[in-house]
Amino acid sequence: MTRMVVGPFNRVEGDLEVGLDIVDGHVAAARVTAPLFRGFEQILVDRAPLDALVVAPRICGICSVAQSAAAAAALGAALGVSVPENGRRVADLLLAVENAADHLTHFALFFMPDFARADYRERPWYDDAEGRFAALRGSSAKAAAAARARLLHVVGLLAGKWPHTLALQPGGVAKSVDVGEAMRLLSVLADFRAYLEGELFQASLEEVAALDGAAALEAFAERHPQGDFALFLRIAADLGLDRLGLGPGRFLSYGGPLGQGGIWRDGNLLPLDLGGLREDLASSWMRGGTMHPAKGVTIPDADKAGAYSWSKAPRLDGQSVEVGALARQRIAGHPLIAGLLEQSGGAGSVRDRVVARLLELALWVPVMEALVRGLDPQGAFCAVAPVPDRSIGCGLVEAARGSLGHWLTVERGVIASYQIVAPTSWNFSPRDTAGNPGPLEQALAGTPVPAGQPVPLLVQHVVRSFDPCMSCTVH
């Protein structure tokens, strides 16, 4: 057996190290290490409850709106305030835009550049991949970065800036939208649609959204061979990415405008019940018991024996679950994702995770357009309510990378406890007390590691297919 440590693992958000035990040219076991501790939960304690709107988004430079949305939802629950319809629409739109921007960033800047590596120069698709996605210079990557920057004009207009806005409030949003602004929003969305339909898919979003299984996807790639999506599908078929990086096959989604939430387990959809949620600390540099986040604590211990990550290990009814676009669309019941998962025995592969994100790009834009069109020019955007001396609240949202939860306790008018379970805490969690690996650790097991690759390429594809955000993981 040989041991390999891969780090600094880049083109993921934040700091990541992956340890691999290699036997007979395959990964026998993987350990996922988050090497940074950030202490945001302590920073929140003893502050005025609404300060969470300032502090929580700053956990992350890329999931900032999602952190805002979760904090606003947790505070909204603690305050018992109900959000007016316009406020809900604008808040949903802001989260949708960040989700879409993140999906595009992941595809074009984080994931695809690996196929432009010289290692692949003998593959038939290499010239295309190199020209379009080579890091820092690919033509499609440039187009995506520019389209993303223009899409963020929605955030500029509604929320002031990206990242780190205070526009999302417990009772709605801090800015009303007039008719001219609504028309400008539609123009920005039309521009983003034009980019997706003209470059990424080279097909209408409605055609992508209507795909209903593996055969339909294959036919789509033949009908629209020039798009970046088709290029990825060609690469995925050639490299067998549909059989690589199989996850636990258990999924979680909190739900949202793209579909219902729930839990997917043993091929069945179960209602969203978080009673069995626990954060296990067996392999974390943390002290304390295995607790539900409403009761959890964060006490770092850098000397703890047997620990190897600053991430906790969230488990649902004692099991790991995968979160993200693939989980969301499995639980929402999209036929394309249901069909692809059948091919991998329900587990979810590198290909499936990437397809689910691109599918969501196609699904999001019409939803965003409808959110703007449904704004009531006469309606209110924000309700207010006093902060109680004593209260609890929980905010659950779907960030681009998956299920994000904030659990808040207010006592004597200040924050007494604040616990966060981030998407990548689920996906990149270390082993638990029973020795069960986290989803990435499971997905890496069995991955081929050919001799002579200092940083095994397939390992990189598997890791990046999850679109991890380590900054949020180690909040």
Add this chain to the structure above:
Amino acid sequence: MSALAVEPEGLAEALRRANVELLWHPSLSEESGAQALEILEACRDGRRRLDILCIEGAVLRGPSGSGRFQILSGTGLPMAKWVEDLAAQAGTVLAVGSCSAYGALPSANPMLEAVGLQFVGDERGGLLPESFRSKSGLPVVNIAGCAPHPGWLLESLMALTQGLLPPTGLDSLGRPRFWANHLAHHGCARNEYYEFKASAAEPSQLGCLMENLGCKATQAPGDCNIRVWNGSSGGCTNAGYACIGCTMPGFEAPGAAFLETPKIAGIPVGLPVDMPKAWFVALSALSKSATPDRVRRNSREDRVVVPPRRRHPA
């Protein structure tokens, strides 16, 4: 990450146009793991020229000075050690963001022992001593802000490549003066409400955010409301919420709730910089007494309910 949204061309292309060759970036470069480490080691050992070193994030020295809260993955070494070694080789060192400049939010958690590169809050000397000068003769250049405007970073890099950012181009807290000479208040679209002290009391109202809702734009350096953010109309106050002074050292600990204005005897504690308190009080009283009905009423609404009156031709 805010810099990714540099417009119109995106960060990678903007750097290429500015003749900046990106040696390595954790989110954008091809090289990972051992390949990335080779670049970092070559820079550290002086085998590869490092003109500009950009560091994001506070440097964590905890627990107990060990730096184990922040290990550079794949190296087993604290980030603090890497930054010290690389800074010694760098032509110029940029602290990108208020965390890296002053410590900011992480420094609100004492356990982390977080420091900025050359400051802790507004005290000189951080990870690097007050006397530190990089090879170009500059102290650490602080692209403060949480997050900083994409243009602040890009234009600083461009100016450095052209020799246009001398020590005199920085203010006393290391911020480039081309943006730090302004206040976030400059260009605020709520200025008429400010002039008449017609104040919002709740989020989404149109009035000035200073009197009740914690706005520090009259104290905070930055041209946020002149150049605006993410398109043609962004900016914190434009989106209905207070400037929290994120370009200032210590913004993470305002001494009160972020979104309420602390007052003594009804007068905000944080008055505009450069303004004698007695004058502020006198002018406020005068302008309040002269506030047009239109401005007063609109200030407490979430949209204009009283439009400006038409001036009839003489």
